[in-house]
Amino acid sequence: MSPVNPSTLIRHPAAERNKGPILKILQNIFAETSKEIRNFLEIGSSSGQHIAHFAPEFSQIQFQPSDVDSQLFENIRGFIQAYNLENVNEPYLLDLTKPIDEWIPSSESFDVLYCSNVVHISPWACSIGLFNGAGRVLRPQGLLLLYGPFAINGTLTPESNVQFDQSLRSRNSEWGIRDLKDLKELANQNDLHLQNIFDMPANNKLLFFQKK
Structure with missing residues (x-):
């Protein structure tokens, strides 16, 4: 495989802006939790x-990328190669x-599930699937970060x-910014508890749920 030039990789401006502030919150959460975090x-x-x-x-953490669109995998692989990310798996x-057994092999479990800018640009069924899946594949005391x-x-x-x-709803009637009370209800149905809400730049938030 020929070397990847980092300058050729797709980089979304919003992700470039928010990746630093999100990382700082993750560092604080991971430092304060008593749980050993091995995979993400x-x-x-x-x-x-x-x-x-x-x-x-x-x-010390093994990272697993994923997406519903396999055409994005080439760019993810490009980051892995360009920056020699030995602790990032194949997407x-x-x-x-899909049913949980189809979107995650039943033998896998995780300490952290992280989902950024997904639930408002997808049908409500995706939010249901996300929390159902978190309840199934997170280990005890595992973290769900939205x-x-x-x-x-x-x-x-x-x-x-x-x-x-x-604007989202005009583009697709099934999209839209979700309400925390509805997400908390999904969390409660799946043995997850809202631990904290972090205010983030550009009027965003990071929601921190933990499995019981």
């Missing part, structure tokens, strides 16, 4: 920018609307997020 599944890896940024900072196909814009108990702020939500 990213759902909806897209370009692979986040996992490529996180992996060098946590050499695999993961469709949250990044993106969220409404809080029926209130969506600021106005830019309201307009973004309207």
Whole structure:
């Protein structure tokens, strides 16, 4: 395989902006938890920018990228090769609307599930699948981390997020910014508890759930 020039890789501007602030939160969460973290599944890896940024900072963790679109895998593999990421696995196909045994082999389990900017640009069935899957494949005390814009108990702020939500719903009636109360209900159904909400740049949040 010929060497990959990092400058040729697809890099989404939003992911470039938010990967640093998210990493700082992950470092704090992982440092404070008493649980040993050995493996990390990213759902909806897209370009692979986040996992490529996180992996060098946590050499003891094995990272598993995934996405519903296999055409993105070439770019993810490009990051793995360009930056010699020995603790990042080959990406695999993961469709949250499929039965859990189809989107994750039953023999696998994880300490962390991480999902960034997915639940608002996918049908509600994907949110259901995400939490059902987390309840199945997270080890006891495992972590589910969701990044993106969220409404809080029926209130969506600021106005830019309201307009973004309207734009999403106009593009696809099944999309839209999700409300924390609905996600908490899914969490409770799957033995997950909301531990913390971190305010992030650009009116986003990082939701921190933990399995009981």
